[in-house]
Amino acid sequence: MENVTLVWRKSSVCGNGDSCFELAFSGRVWVRNSGFPDSATVAFSRRTWLAFVKFVKDAEAADEAAGEPV
Structure with a gap:
């Protein structure tokens, strides 16, 4: 990982x-699993x-339009 301090949200x-x-x-x-913050990041x-x-967002909108639960 780059030598940068990341602020995770x-x-x-x-x-x-x-x-x-x-x-x-x-x-x-950057993405990581909150349950394992010291593990790998992507x-x-x-x-x-x-x-x-x-x-x-497009998939959710299509599901809503088709009456599918989101």
Whole structure:
């Protein structure tokens, strides 16, 4: 991993749970498992991350339009 101090964030929906993922932003988007913060991390380019977020939002919208639970 790059020699940068990352500030990790997780969704407020997760609360104090440790079965969520956390994100950090530093030129790239870093992802880790909140239950194992010292384990491996995965980094994505901002472009790839934004494409992933768009894909998820589009899939949720399609499910809602089809009457599927989200």
